[in-house]
Amino acid sequence: MAKHYWRSYIILAIFWSLFCSIQFSVAAVTPKITGINPTKAVPGQTVEIFGTNLVKNIKIESFDEKFYTPIGVVNSQGTTASFDIPLDFSAGLYKVSVTGPSGSVTSPQNLEVIVGGSEFSAPVYPTAPTQGLPTDLGQLIQQIFTWSLGILGISVFVMFFYSGFLWLTSAGNTSRVGEAKTHMTNAVFGAILLLSSYLILYTINPDFVINTVNLPGLGAIK
Structure with missing residues (x-):
């Protein structure tokens, strides 16, 4: 009976030593x-x-x-x-x-x-589109003169065309013929005034009627 207990103790001691060695080897891994x-x-x-x-x-x-x-x-x-x-x-x-x-x-x-994050970039100020638009007073005056001459020229042409249309469609109606003559006369006077204004502007400053404006204090704008 004592031999049986001693044999059990020996087996348990062997298993315990094996278990401890396995645990130690696992724990010893770096x-x-x-x-x-x-x-x-x-x-x-x-x-x-x-x-x-x-x-x-x-x-x-x-x-x-x-x-x-x-x-x-x-x-x-x-x-x-x-x-x-x-x-x-x-x-x-x-x-x-x-x-x-x-x-x-x-x-x-x-x-x-990193604490606080990166700095904000400099603010961007987009510029308004200026292509084809006047950017200062000199260019604005030049655009006004150029557009005015063009609009007046188109108005004179339209009045001549309208007067001719009234005359052709009057069918002998004297009142419509008279109205057409009146419109045509006004168109002729308008053309004379347009030409006169062109000559006056050219006399004052030739730059008004070409590609540049050269006004005192405004400089030359191309």
């Missing part, structure tokens, strides 16, 4: 970090650690030897760990390390924490 993502982050952002045999004991250490231990999360394979940067973190460069039972390992990449 973590390894291959990289982190992202390498630039803001407070509150999640940072992932990649490697093998990772654990949730994560340490973030600044270059002035201040360290923080955020709450880490590790997947079942131990290949990815993650943590959230605390909201009260200061801007700067940090070293990321993982500490296991057999030691700690530091990431080959540093973590840069």
Whole structure:
């Protein structure tokens, strides 16, 4: 009976030693970090650690030897760990390390924490389109003179055309013929006035009736 107990004790001791050796060998595996993502982050952002045999004991250490231990999360394979940067973190460069039972390992990449975001770019003030439009007083005066001469010339032509139409369709009606003659006379006077204004403008300043305006105080506008 005593031999039977001794035999059981020996078997249990063997199994216990094997179990402890397996646990020790598993626990003795050193973590390894291959990289982190992202390498630039803001407070509150999640940072992932990649490697093998990772654990949730994560340490973030600044270059002035201040360290923080955020709450880490590790997947079942131990290949990815993650943590959230605390909201009260200061801007700067940090070293990321993982500490296991057999030691700690530091990431080959540093973590840069950015606080506040980038500066706003300079405001853009779009310019109003000016193509084909007068941009100053000289060009405005030139456009008014040019448009006025063109409109008056078209009006004279239209009046001549309308007078001829009335005359052709009068069918001997003296009142319509008289009306057509009146319109035609007015158109002739209008043409004379248009030509006179052109000559007056050309006498005052030839630039009024060509491609430039040269007024005192306004300069030459092409």
